[in-house]
Amino acid sequence: MKIPIYASVIILMFLLPKSLIAQALGYNNNRIAISADGNNQADFHPEARWPRADPDDWGGTPVALSLIAKLSKQDKLVHFSYNNFIAAPKHTSETNYMADGVNGAITRWNYDASRFFDVPENPETAIKHLASEISKSTAQDPLYFIHMGPSEFFYLSIKHVIENGNIEALNHVYVISHSGYNDNHLRRKSHHTMNQAIILSENRIKYKKIKDQNACNIPDKLWCSGTNFTPFHWMRDHNDEGIQWLYSRLHFHPDKRGADVSDAGMVYYLLLGDEDGNLTKLKSLFNNGILEKKKVEEKNGLLVFEAERFNIKGKWKLGFHSSASSGKFIYYDGANAYEKPDVKNKISYTFKINTPGNYTVKWVMRQPKDERGTDKGNDAYVYLSDDIGFAGSHNLTQYEKFYGRSQNDFVLNGVAEVKTDHKWLTAKFKKPGEYTINLIGRSHGLQIDRIVMFKDLTLEQVESQIKEITETSK
Incomplete structure (x- = not known):
């Protein structure tokens, strides 16, 4: 649920070689944490504006994880929480599309499953785990946080860090967002915005909002094409099963608007230094698959x-x-x-x-x-x-x-x-x-x-x- 804006795209042949050596905000093989929503189990609390999350995370999360794997940084992903609506119910009667996507990525691309948290299953554990990773942050070992859901989960983690006497670690935490909706959406009146989290840190947190990664009405730009799946067909037709699987994760949106992986644009920005990423550039990056196999050669006849x-x-x-x-x-x-x-x-x-x-x-x-x-x-x-x-x-x-x-x-x-x-x-x-x-x-x-x-x-x-x-x- 993000407001689309239009962005110009630099021609791929000029941009991608530079991207491969350019990383954003001083990122240099450092730790990464991500928190996303994607909740499908309805939360009918009267203060909740919508009962469910935007289904774009159901496709965006697998693509984000595939990008990290492609660039061989699975070990740098130290925390990933999902379904991060605070006070939302567990998935008991609805399909948990986020868990399916996360578990598929863990299996395919060799992630450490102990670093992934389905928030409604145990909110306190997930919050404390992110807080522990934040608390480790130093000038030599900063943490880069990708903001893919409402801010309350992050706010509670920051609060926990401060209560445990580790406020100075927040000087070395970088936040990347692209969505005013995620920054400001409150599931409850008592919840907090991203700005309030930054204020709580006494402005120690370094915040970067890149351009909105949607341009759904212009399919050749950025990461969203709404109901038009044509820009994603290369995934369907790829010979890497993992990339074919990415395509399959786009087809659960109840309004058939699943051609949207915009949150993955923040990961692309962090790792490649390019906030004008798009599906054409992703296709080029994924040309040889996610985890590239050795070239087949004849041996001894x-x-x-x-x-x-x-x-x-x-x-x-x-x-x-x-x-x-x-x-x-x-x-x-x-x-x-x-x-x-x-x-x-x-x-x-x-x-x-x-x-x-x-x-x-x-x-x-x-x-x-x-x-x-x-x-x-x-x-x-x-x-x-x-x-x-x-x-x-x-x-x-x-x-x-x-x-x-x-x-x-x-x-x-x-x-x-x-x-x-x-x-x-x-x-x-x-x-x-x-x-x-x-x-x-x-x-x-x-x-x-x-x-x-x-x-x-x-x-x-x-x-x-x-x-x-x-x-x-x-």
């Missing part, structure tokens, strides 16, 4: 990579099952395309070969449940860039059918079909370097777990080796 490394888009989707490597696989959810390839459903991945030679190309695949053992849901179109693919004597200069067959388990197989010939697929790598494999969906439901290439090894040896590893890298 074997190359293995997980299918979710493909740039998943079009009708390709990410699936989950315990029998897949790392519990994930991709599947083709489009209509059968037996007549010709549809490039809208093309996915690609580039890998590195260190030892040149002729490599057999296979995949670890499975057919959809009702079609296992049949000729349905079992094939895709394949093409190895630069015409390096061969099926027998046939040089693959275009996309050709590649198929397998399975029962209940993912299995290593794969045969190329060119005209009426059925041959194993070979990639001829003439020199070390990077190469690209491309797939296009052909039959609905096909599931792919991994891609495997090998030379000077038998199929049985490869089957044994890939049981011990998920991917190959140097």
